[in-house]
Amino acid sequence: MAVTIRDVAKASGVHISTVSRTFSAPHLVNPDTRTRVLATAEELGYRPNRAARALITGRTHNIGLIVADIANPFFPPMIKAAETHARRRDYHVFVADTDEDPVVEYDLVRALAKQVDGILLCSPRMSDDQIEHLRREVPLVVVNRLINGLPAVVMDVGTGARSAVRHLVDLGHRHLVYLSGPRGSWTNREIRKAAGAAARAGGAEFTVLGPHVPVSQAGADAAGAVLATGATAVLAYNDLMAIGLLQSLQDRGVAVPRQISVVGFDDIATSALVRPTLTTVANPTAAAGRAAVDMLLQQGDDGATGQVTLRTDLVIRNSTGPGPYAPAGATTAEVAAYAKE
Amino acid sequence: MAVTIRDVAKASGVHISTVSRTFSAPHLVNPDTRTRVLATAEELGYRPNRAARALITGRTHNIGLIVADIANPFFPPMIKAAETHARRRDYHVFVADTDEDPVVEYDLVRALAKQVDGILLCSPRMSDDQIEHLRREVPLVVVNRLINGLPAVVMDVGTGARSAVRHLVDLGHRHLVYLSGPRGSWTNREIRKAAGAAARAGGAEFTVLGPHVPVSQAGADAAGAVLATGATAVLAYNDLMAIGLLQSLQDRGVAVPRQISVVGFDDIATSALVRPTLTTVANPTAAAGRAAVDMLLQQGDDGATGQVTLRTDLVIRNSTGPGPYAPAGATTAEVAAYAKE
DNA sequence: CTCCGTTCGGCAAACGTTTGCAACAGATTA
DNA sequence: TAATCTGTTGCAAACGTTTGCCGAACGGAG
Numbered sequence: 064m065a066v067t068i069r070d071v072a073k074a075s076g077v078h079i080s081t082v083s084r085t086f087s088a089p090h091l092v093n094p095d096t097r098t099r100v101l102a103t104a105e106e107l108g109y110r111p112n113r114a115a116r117a118l119i120t121g122r123t124h125n126i127g128l129i130v131a132d133i134a135n136p137f138f139p140p141m142i143k144a145a146e147t148h149a150r151r152r153d154y155h156v157f158v159a160d161t162d163e164d165p166v167v168e169y170d171l172v173r174a175l176a177k178q179v180d181g182i183l184l185c186s187p188r189m190s191d192d193q194i195e196h197l198r199r200e201v202p203l204v205v206v207n208r209l210i211n212g213l214p215a216v217v218m219d220v221g222t223g224a225r226s227a228v229r230h231l232v233d234l235g236h237r238h239l240v241y242l243s244g245p246r247g248s249w250t251n252r253e254i255r256k257a258a259g260a261a262a263r264a265g266g267a268e269f270t271v272l273g274p275h276v277p278v279s280q281a282g283a284d285a286a287g288a289v290l291a292t293g294a295t296a297v298l299a300y301n302d303l304m305a306i307g308l309l310q311s312l313q314d315r316g317v318a319v320p321r322q323i324s325v326v327g328f329d330d331i332a333t334s335a336l337v338r339p340t341l342t343t344v345a346n347p348t349a350a351a352g353r354a355a356v357d358m359l360l361q362q363g364d365d366g367a368t369g370q371v372t373l374r375t376d377l378v379i380r381n382s383t384g385p386g387p388y389a390p391a392g393a394t395t396a397e398v399a400a401y402a403k404e
Numbered sequence: 405m406a407v408t409i410r411d412v413a414k415a416s417g418v419h420i421s422t423v424s425r426t427f428s429a430p431h432l433v434n435p436d437t438r439t440r441v442l443a444t445a446e447e448l449g450y451r452p453n454r455a456a457r458a459l460i461t462g463r464t465h466n467i468g469l470i471v472a473d474i475a476n477p478f479f480p481p482m483i484k485a486a487e488t489h490a491r492r493r494d495y496h497v498f499v500a501d502t503d504e505d506p507v508v509e510y511d512l513v514r515a516l517a518k519q520v521d522g523i524l525l526c527s528p529r530m531s532d533d534q535i536e537h538l539r540r541e542v543p544l545v546v547v548n549r550l551i552n553g554l555p556a557v558v559m560d561v562g563t564g565a566r567s568a569v570r571h572l573v574d575l576g577h578r579h580l581v582y583l584s585g586p587r588g589s590w591t592n593r594e595i596r597k598a599a600g601a602a603a604r605a606g607g608a609e610f611t612v613l614g615p616h617v618p619v620s621q622a623g624a625d626a627a628g629a630v631l632a633t634g635a636t637a638v639l640a641y642n643d644l645m646a647i648g649l650l651q652s653l654q655d656r657g658v659a660v661p662r663q664i665s666v667v668g669f670d671d672i673a674t675s676a677l678v679r680p681t682l683t684t685v686a687n688p689t690a691a692a693g694r695a696a697v698d699m700l701l702q703q704g705d706d707g708a709t710g711q712v713t714l715r716t717d718l719v720i721r722n723s724t725g726p727g728p729y730a731p732a733g734a735t736t737a738e739v740a741a742y743a744k745e
Numbered sequence: 746c747t748c749c750g751t752t753c754g755g756c757a758a759a760c761g762t763t764t765g766c767a768a769c770a771g772a773t774t775a
Numbered sequence: 776t777a778a779t780c781t782g783t784t785g786c787a788a789a790c791g792t793t794t795g796c797c798g799a800a801c802g803g804a805g
Contacts, residue, residue: 065518067791078755083793093753110518114458115791119760123455125498125519133484136477136673143474143501150500150512155519157466158499159491160484171491177406178454178466178496279677306677313679332477333674336620336647338654408761419785424763434783456761460790748805756797766786773780 066107075103086111125155126359127175127182129168133160135277136331137301137348138185141206145183145352152360154180165189165247169197176201181359183352184208188247204359206351208249209370214362216354216371220250220328221257223344223375227298227326228258230342230377232265235389236296236324240289242282242308243273244300251300254328258298270294275304282307286315295323295386302327302334302343309337309382320384330378339381347373407448416444427452466496467700468516468523470509474501476618477672478642478689479526482547486524486693493701495521506530510538517542522700524693525549529588545700547692549590550711555703557695557712561591561669562598564685564716568639568667569599571683571718573606576730577637577665581630583623583649584614585641592641595669599639611635616645623648627656636664636727643668643675643684650678650723661725671719680722688714 072079077096084091085100092100117123128145130138146156157175161168165188172182181202187194191210197203198213205215231239239262244251255271262269270292275281282304289297289308299305305327312319319325319339327334330345354371413420418437425432426441433441458464469486471479487497498516502509506529513523522543528535532551538544539554546556572580580603585592596612603610611633616622623645630638630649640646646668653660660666660680668675671686695712 065791069791079792080756080794081754083791084754087793091753096753110514112459112791113519114455114464115760116793117455117760118453118459118762118791119793121760133487134480134673136480139475139477139480142499146474146499146501147503155498155500155516157496158483158487159496160487162488173451175496177451310677310679332475333677336651336674337678338651406761410761420762421764421786422784424761425784428763432783437783453761456790457763458790459761459792460763462790746805749803751801751803753800754798756795758795759793760791763789765788768785769783771781771783773778775776775778 065112066109067112068109071100071104071107071109074107075100122180123178124153125157125179126356127157127159127172127179128185129159129161129171129175129182129187130185131161131163131168131188133158136303136333137329137346141185141348141352143352144349145356148353148356152356154356154360161188163188163245165193169193172197172203173200181362183355183359185355186248186250202359202362204355204362206355214358214369216351216358216373218250218346218348218351219372219375220253220344220346223328223346223377224254224257224298225261226375226377227328227342227344228261228265228267230379230383231296231298231324231326231386232262232267234296234324234383234386236267236294236386237388238268238270238292238294238296240270240272240292240294240297242285242289242297242299242304243271243275244277244304246274248277248300254298254300268294273300275300277301277304279303279307279310282309283311286311286317289323290315290317296326296383297323298326298328300328302329302331302341305341305343305382306333306337309339309341320382324383324386326383335380342380342383343378345376345378347375406453407450408453409450412441412445412448412450415448416441463521464519465494466498466520467697468498468500468513468520469526470500470502470512470516470523470528471526472502472504472509472529474499477644477674478670478687482526482689482693484693485690486697489694489697493697495697495701502529504529506534510534513538513544514541522703524696524700526696527589527591543700543703545696545703547696555699555710557692557699557714559591559687559689559692560713560716561594561685561687564669564687564718565595565598565639566602567716567718568669568683568685569602569606569608571720571724572637572639572665572667572727573603573608575637575665575724575727577608577635577727578729579609579611579633579635579637581611581613581633581635581638583626583630583638583640583645584612584616585618585645587615589618589641595639595641609635614641616641618642618645620644620648620651623650624652627652627658630664631656631658637667637724638664639667639669641669643670643672643682646682646684646723647674647678650680650682661723665724665727667724676721683721683724684719686717686719688716 068079068082072082085097149156184205186207259269327341327343330343334341334343409420409423413423426438490497525546527548600610668682668684671684675682675684
């Protein structure tokens with residue numbers, strides 16, 4: 064049915080091996096022959112069969128990309144960047160969604176293992192042990208989590224959390240709440256640790272609420288608890304929760320940022336669309352996707368298993384403002400300018 | 405290196421064909437033998453090599469899913485549903501992003517063609533001719549567009565647009581604006597036609613503004629033009645544009661819905677998070693994803709190329725309210741209740 | 746004129762499966 | 776008792792490539 068290397072060989076009067084070489088090792092074939100073969104290949108509409116190639120070379124030129132939830136707005140920009148980057152290197156990407164389920168995740172990796180040259184594990188929910196185990200079946204790169212010897216790319220959320228807390232402290236806030244994310248999340252732990260330390264360093268009280276499912280509803284539901292603490296500033300595990308909180312506070316007649324300041328994490332697109340626009344820590348998700356692809360593709364060459372840390376940036380918008388201990392006359396803009404130092 | 409069918413055969417003392425049949429045609433092998441083979445396979449950690457299987461059966465058990473922009477919030481729920489649905493049927497999904505570029509799209513389909521059993525084309529930007537042509541290379545299912553003989557699943561946006569317009573007319577609006585989407589979009593044409601007809605039928609003036617790139621910025625930029633028309637209600641090509649418009653109107657001190665009503669299209673997650681929450685036409689994107697996968701997988705069996713139309717639903721929230729010709733005392737809620745009839 | 750080195754292209758084995766065919770045993774039927 | 780059938784298994788070819796090896800052709804050097 065489909066046109067194979069054999070058809071091209073026959074049509075151009077050479078052996079199939081010559082046709083093969085024309086594509087996979089052009090320098091080994093005479094320029095004249097090469098052009099002739101290419102011409103007939105084009106004419107016949109020949110496309111190499113990747114399965115056959117994979118069978119013999121052992122490389123599929125496919126990679127797997129596994130995320131907890133495709134519909135979570137945090138992931139699409141990363142998926143997009145990774146896919147585009149991979150395609151530019153002639154790799155195709157299987158995308159799969161685990162629905163936040165570690166069991167599904169584990170099975171998925173095993174199912175994909177034989178079909179890909181490696182897998183990108185984004186914010187995995189599995190245990191370290193499981194990942195260690197899978198690693199022996201297929202090359203892995205982990206995103207958003209640090210595991211001993213494993214190649215990984217993480218966002219420097221600790222520094223992001225510190226900037227956020229400093230920003231709030233500088234604004235005159237002395238009691239902060241952290242709206243915690245899901246239990247198994249490495250990122251959540253990092254943020255909590257860094258934010259707590261920074262708050263103490265700034266002489267502010269630090270209260271942790273949670274854990275929560277990282278969706279807007281959870282943020283909205285937490286509004287009452289937040290108000291009950293008496294805190295004047297909130298840092299949320301992610302933007303979705305921060306936005307939920309924002310709306311719920313507004314619905315209760317609490318003014319943001321006049322009465323309470325809110326900071327999110329991730330800088331998803333929605334954050335610039337809600338009012339007040341959300342101050343948040345921007346994660347370079349696209350860069351992370353590209354870096355992860357590069358690490359995976361290089362992994363074959365040497366065994367070097369680096370770990371890349373990407374910078375995060377505090378994006379100051381309108382959900383943060385002066386707190387009760389604000390320096391006289393301070394406005395968000397001034398403090399922000401100062402924060403940049 | 406990896407454990408093959410041959411290792412399993414040797415270890416369990418049967419011929420490789422028996423092992424093969426144990427997996428691909430279990431009813432042809434003796435139950436005792438089968439359990440024995442399965443046991444050793446499990447023990448050895450055997451996983452069938454899909455490339456080899458594909459090579460001989462001609463079926464890869466992979467499908468391609470091509471969208472214009474993964475990061476566009478309209479697509480992720482569809483991708484997610486399609487992927488989950490496909491996986492349940494033991495298919496894996498290549499996801500690719502064309503960045504709204506028809507050329508990339510065309511090349512992508514050709515590159516993927518040999519590696520998949522079929523491709524889902526979501527909101528394709530190519531010409532009908534190109535799609536017709538590609539169809540001869542690989543089974544295709546088109547989403548969000550209708551092309552003569554091609555299997556397709558579309559949302560009934562016409563009906564959605566009609567409900568939206570009726571809703572606005574019932575609320576007492578007599579001059580509507582349609583914020584048009586991108587030029588090549590089939591959906592855009594359908595909405596414009598249906599909305600225009602419905603407006604005329606309701607005795608309302610109908611003004612079209614555009615085309616626009618379907619992003620929030622375009623909606624914001626259109627605010628001035630919208631106000632200049634003197635219309636009291638706006639229907640936008642999608643939620644992103646509607647939200648942009650919403651915010652821009654608020655920034656200009658125009659009250660929504662008191663002075664102007666706004667209706668979007670798609671019901672992306674963000675629409676429930678902005679204030680006022682957005683009245684919009686909900687598209688069953690997840691269902692569309694599943695339906696498309698089913699159509700593609702059935703296509704092999706018979707040659708039946710059906711076309712599925714999915715229902716859309718008007719979701720009435722807070723961005724629409726009574727217009728200048730509102731029936732005395734009408735509130736959004738009352739009119740909405742009536743609209744359900 | 747011979748020899749050697751290069752460049753090019755053919756040959757055939759291999760990759761890990763699936764599957765039509767044949768063989769065989771035991772059970773059933775005539 | 777012979778013939779037929781059924782269920783189970785083995786055999787081997789095929790799928791479309793890649794690639795190590797070998798030989799042919801050619802040109803230049805001696």
